[in-house]
Amino acid sequence: MSQKKLVWLPGIFLFLFLILGFCDLAFAEGGVSRALLKSGAAIGAILGIVGISIAGYYAGKSYDSYTGWERYTHGAAMFFNRKPFRKDKPTYGVTDKTRRVNWEENINGRLGTLMHLMMPPDGSPPKWLPDKGPGALPEPYKSFFLEHDEKYKLTLEAFRLIKKQQEEWPKYADRYAIIDAWSNALGSIFEDWQGHPWAETAMYPPEPQGPPEEWDFRGIHREKPLEFRSPDHAAQLIKKITHSFGATLVGITKLNPDWCYQGHLRGVGEGPWEVPKHWEYAIVFATTHEWDMFYVNPNYGTSFDAYSYCRIIAGRLEAFIHELGYPARSHVPPYYYDLMMPPIAIDAGLGQQGRTGLCITPETGGNARLACVTTNIPMTVDKPIDFGVQEFCRKCRICAEECPTGAIPHADEPGVVYGYKRWKIKDELCFNTWASIAGSKIGRGCRICLAVCPYSRKNNWLHSLSRQIDPRDPTDTVSSMLLWMQKAFFKYPKARDFLPPTNKTYHEPPDWLKTEEWFNVKKTW
Numbered sequence: 001m002s003q004k005k006l007v008w009l010p011g012i013f014l015f016l017f018l019i020l021g022f023c024d025l026a027f028a029e030g031g032v033s034r035a036l037l038k039s040g041a042a043i044g045a046i047l048g049i050v051g052i053s054i055a056g057y058y059a060g061k062s063y064d065s066y067t068g069w070e071r072y073t074h075g076a077a078m079f080f081n082r083k084p085f086r087k088d089k090p091t092y093g094v095t096d097k098t099r100r101v102n103w104e105e106n107i108n109g110r111l112g113t114l115m116h117l118m119m120p121p122d123g124s125p126p127k128w129l130p131d132k133g134p135g136a137l138p139e140p141y142k143s144f145f146l147e148h149d150e151k152y153k154l155t156l157e158a159f160r161l162i163k164k165q166q167e168e169w170p171k172y173a174d175r176y177a178i179i180d181a182w183s184n185a186l187g188s189i190f191e192d193w194q195g196h197p198w199a200e201t202a203m204y205p206p207e208p209q210g211p212p213e214e215w216d217f218r219g220i221h222r223e224k225p226l227e228f229r230s231p232d233h234a235a236q237l238i239k240k241i242t243h244s245f246g247a248t249l250v251g252i253t254k255l256n257p258d259w260c261y262q263g264h265l266r267g268v269g270e271g272p273w274e275v276p277k278h279w280e281y282a283i284v285f286a287t288t289h290e291w292d293m294f295y296v297n298p299n300y301g302t303s304f305d306a307y308s309y310c311r312i313i314a315g316r317l318e319a320f321i322h323e324l325g326y327p328a329r330s331h332v333p334p335y336y337y338d339l340m341m342p343p344i345a346i347d348a349g350l351g352q353q354g355r356t357g358l359c360i361t362p363e364t365g366g367n368a369r370l371a372c373v374t375t376n377i378p379m380t381v382d383k384p385i386d387f388g389v390q391e392f393c394r395k396c397r398i399c400a401e402e403c404p405t406g407a408i409p410h411a412d413e414p415g416v417v418y419g420y421k422r423w424k425i426k427d428e429l430c431f432n433t434w435a436s437i438a439g440s441k442i443g444r445g446c447r448i449c450l451a452v453c454p455y456s457r458k459n460n461w462l463h464s465l466s467r468q469i470d471p472r473d474p475t476d477t478v479s480s481m482l483l484w485m486q487k488a489f490f491k492y493p494k495a496r497d498f499l500p501p502t503n504k505t506y507h508e509p510p511d512w513l514k515t516e517e518w519f520n521v522k523k524t525w
């Protein structure tokens with residue numbers, strides 16, 4: 001019997017007990033009937049106590065009653081039953097001309113390289129500056145920017161905006177002191193205190209130092225791997241352990257080599273590389289942002305909370321797998337990846353691709369930051385799911401309307417990118433928003449599109465019910481109604497107003513993020 005049914009048991013027994021007790025009073029002067037009713041009341045009382053004990057036992061075993069670690073560490077936050085929505089193939093379309101993505105086609109890849117050239121981490125003089133033009137860049141960046149002049153111009157614009165943001169920071173430093181400190185504290189796992197994102201000594205898990213054939217096997221002390229009883233056992237245990245390390249959602253998929261960047265490999269550097277044979281499987285997981293903060297993006301927001309949790313989980317999982325005798329490598333935010341995360345999460349059935357290009361999950365919508373560990377443990381894999389995101393996105397467009405720089409496509413249909421049908425944002429326009437947000441000195445992102453997404457709503461009873469009913473409605477009536485409610489009852493600032501000087505947020509900041517509530521600062525905002 002399910003725990004939910006058992007919860008009703010004490011109620012039924014108590015009801016019986018009260019009825020019998022009532023009858024007992026009503027027939028107080030009766031003879032035989034009085035004796036019978038007295039015995040009935042006694043039995044009712046005993047059954048009531050037994051019922052309460054049973055229900056109490058099961059309620060005590062429920063993760064909802066835990067007061068220590070939260071529900072996600074036992075997987076209870078992954079409550080959506082994916083089984084009815086499993087599909088043999090992911091819902092993104094595939095053409096016959098797919099290919100791996102070059103590292104310089106990734107905005108983090110090319111921006112990171114340019115920044116290293118302008119500000120070498122070893123403190124040496126710049127190796128390139130914008131006034132030298134794209135022709136002076138090393139290959140393949142030179143060819144890339146000569147071919148994509150618009151991207152080059154937008155990259156220069158980003159540098160201008162970053163400089164402006166840093167110059168204007170003193171104006172905002174008091175107002176955003178708490179969110180900046182909170183973000184720095186969480187980011188200290190992979191940045192130094194000045195926010196330089198290449199503080200290798202601070203990194204956990206450490207960045208690879210050497211090819212995957214060496215680095216991914218480091219620390220293995222067994223002569224041969226511990227053999228699982230079956231791929232099912234392996235998948236179940238690995239998922240349980242990943243949840244126990246803090247992951248909200250976990251899935252497993254075979255790794256499609258197309259999701260691995262070409263042209264750059266951590267621990268090896270630039271150049272072509274084959275996908276290592278032991279990267280057979282990806283254990284992909286998601287963590288969420290802290291809710292109060294998530295709701296007040298972008299100016300009181302940060303990505304570093306979810307990022308730092310992702311890194312801790314990945315580092316623990318990597319070490320656990322090494323302990324079992326298998327190779328493992330973490331691929332973690334903000335940009336310490338050798339592969340693309342959203343399609344891997346989609347292949348593993350964590351969610352579906354939405355208009356933002358990100359993986360939208362049934363439990364937490366776009367509030368799902370991703371990381372993965374690649375390994376060769378033979379595991380049963382998860383199938384992709386279809387719970388109606390693409391149809392919903394066609395009608396919705398809220399993220400596209402709210403994006404301050406218009407980075408998100410409005411088109412009904414996804415385009416074709418690297419041979420795959422998908423919606424793709426304009427990376428540079430997105431980065432230019434990051435470079436303009438006032439809430440931190442160094443542009444810690446935007447996340448408006450995650451926060452405003454109807455799928456990202458909190459899991460109260462109404463939203464939890466909607467999450468279950470909408471994907472089962474073949475008429476699309478429920479989604480149309482939900483969308484109408486979302487647009488009618490939620491107020492959205494104008495997209496441009498998220499940026500300086502207006503600095504709007506999606507919702508009002510909570511007290512704990514307001515500097516003026518806690519410190520003696522002169523409030524000028």
Ligand code: SF4
Nearest residue numbers: 403430433446447449
């Ligand atoms: S993060 Fe902000 S700028 Fe980037 S796509 Fe989302 S809403 Fe647009």
Ligand code: SF4
Nearest residue numbers: 354393396397399453
């Ligand atoms: S905001 Fe709307 S259009 Fe954008 S990803 Fe979410 S559901 Fe899709």
